[in-house]
Amino acid sequence: MLASQRDLFQMPRDTCYLNSASYSPLPLRTQEAGRAAVGRKATPWTLDAGFANEQHERSRAAAARLINADPADIALISSVSYGVATAAKVLTIARGARVCHSSTGEE
Numbered sequence: 001m002l003a004s005q006r007d008l009f010q011m012p013r014d015t016c017y018l019n020s021a022s023y024s025p026l027p028l029r030t031q032e033a034g035r036a037a038v039g040r041k042a043t044p045w046t047l048d049a050g051f052a053n054e055q056h057e058r059s060r061a062a063a064a065r066l067i068n069a070d071p072a073d074i075a076l077i078s079s080v081s082y083g084v085a086t087a088a089k090v091l092t093i094a095r096g097a098r099v100c101h102s103s104t105g106e107e
Contacts, residue, residue, distance in 0.1 A: 008027045011017065017025060026034070040047060060074040077083040093099065 006013075008029070009025050010028060010031070011025060040051075056076055057071070060071040060076060063069075063074045064071040075083075077086070
Protein backbone atom coordinates (compact mmCIF):
# COMPACT_ATOMS: atom_id res chain seq x y z
CA MET A 1 0.00 0.00 0.00
CA LEU A 2 1.21 3.49 -0.84
CA ALA A 3 2.18 5.49 2.22
CA SER A 4 0.48 8.83 2.86
CA GLN A 5 1.75 11.57 0.56
CA ARG A 6 -0.07 14.39 2.38
CA ASP A 7 3.12 16.13 3.57
CA LEU A 8 4.19 16.59 -0.08
CA PHE A 9 1.24 18.97 -0.57
CA GLN A 10 0.08 22.23 0.95
CA MET A 11 -3.16 20.78 2.29
CA PRO A 12 -4.80 21.28 5.68
CA ARG A 13 -4.97 18.18 7.88
CA ASP A 14 -8.77 18.40 8.00
CA THR A 15 -9.15 18.40 4.19
CA CYS A 16 -9.77 15.33 2.06
CA TYR A 17 -9.70 16.42 -1.57
CA LEU A 18 -10.96 13.74 -3.97
CA ASN A 19 -11.45 15.65 -7.25
CA SER A 20 -7.91 15.08 -8.52
CA ALA A 21 -9.05 13.85 -11.92
CA SER A 22 -10.09 17.30 -13.12
CA TYR A 23 -8.15 19.73 -10.93
CA SER A 24 -5.52 18.33 -8.63
CA PRO A 25 -3.43 20.10 -5.98
CA LEU A 26 0.19 20.70 -6.90
CA PRO A 27 2.99 19.09 -4.87
CA LEU A 28 5.16 21.55 -2.94
CA ARG A 29 8.17 20.79 -5.19
CA THR A 30 6.08 21.63 -8.25
CA GLN A 31 5.00 24.92 -6.68
CA GLU A 32 8.63 25.78 -5.94
CA ALA A 33 9.68 24.93 -9.50
CA GLY A 34 6.84 27.06 -10.85
CA ARG A 35 7.84 30.04 -8.72
CA ALA A 36 11.45 29.71 -9.89
CA ALA A 37 10.35 29.52 -13.53
CA VAL A 38 8.12 32.59 -13.19
CA GLY A 39 11.04 34.42 -11.57
CA ARG A 40 13.28 33.57 -14.54
CA LYS A 41 10.56 34.55 -17.01
CA ALA A 42 10.17 37.92 -15.26
CA THR A 43 13.79 38.85 -16.00
CA PRO A 44 14.76 37.13 -19.27
CA TRP A 45 17.70 39.49 -19.84
CA THR A 46 19.48 37.83 -16.92
CA LEU A 47 19.47 34.39 -18.56
CA ASP A 48 22.47 32.95 -20.33
CA ALA A 49 22.09 32.95 -24.12
CA GLY A 50 22.07 29.15 -24.17
CA PHE A 51 19.41 28.74 -21.46
CA ALA A 52 16.48 28.00 -23.79
CA ASN A 53 18.45 25.43 -25.79
CA GLU A 54 19.60 23.72 -22.57
CA GLN A 55 15.98 23.47 -21.43
CA HIS A 56 14.92 22.05 -24.79
CA GLU A 57 17.64 19.41 -24.67
CA ARG A 58 16.72 18.44 -21.09
CA SER A 59 13.09 18.09 -22.19
CA ARG A 60 14.00 15.98 -25.22
CA ALA A 61 16.16 13.70 -23.06
CA ALA A 62 13.41 13.30 -20.44
CA ALA A 63 10.77 12.55 -23.08
CA ALA A 64 13.10 10.03 -24.74
CA ARG A 65 13.65 8.23 -21.43
CA LEU A 66 9.89 7.94 -20.94
CA ILE A 67 9.42 6.08 -24.21
CA ASN A 68 12.82 4.36 -24.41
CA ALA A 69 13.92 6.41 -27.42
CA ASP A 70 16.89 8.49 -28.39
CA PRO A 71 16.66 12.24 -27.72
CA ALA A 72 17.32 12.80 -31.44
CA ASP A 73 13.99 11.03 -32.09
CA ILE A 74 12.08 13.67 -30.13
CA ALA A 75 10.85 16.78 -31.92
CA LEU A 76 9.76 19.86 -30.00
CA ILE A 77 7.06 22.09 -31.47
CA SER A 78 5.44 25.27 -30.24
CA SER A 79 1.89 23.91 -30.43
CA VAL A 80 -0.09 20.78 -31.24
CA SER A 81 -1.64 22.47 -34.29
CA TYR A 82 1.82 23.06 -35.80
CA GLY A 83 2.76 19.44 -35.16
CA VAL A 84 -0.42 18.12 -36.76
CA ALA A 85 0.01 20.48 -39.72
CA THR A 86 3.62 19.32 -40.18
CA ALA A 87 2.63 15.66 -40.00
CA ALA A 88 -0.20 16.26 -42.49
CA LYS A 89 2.23 17.83 -44.97
CA VAL A 90 4.62 14.87 -44.93
CA LEU A 91 2.13 12.03 -44.59
CA THR A 92 0.64 10.45 -47.69
CA ILE A 93 -2.77 8.86 -47.18
CA ALA A 94 -4.35 6.87 -49.97
CA ARG A 95 -7.68 8.10 -51.29
CA GLY A 96 -10.50 6.33 -49.45
CA ALA A 97 -8.26 5.22 -46.56
CA ARG A 98 -9.59 5.46 -43.00
CA VAL A 99 -7.66 7.47 -40.44
CA CYS A 100 -7.86 6.04 -36.93
CA HIS A 101 -6.90 7.83 -33.70
CA SER A 102 -5.84 4.82 -31.66
CA SER A 103 -4.48 1.30 -31.86
CA THR A 104 -8.05 0.01 -31.43
CA GLY A 105 -8.97 1.27 -34.88
CA GLU A 106 -11.58 3.73 -33.66
CA GLU A 107 -12.35 6.52 -36.10
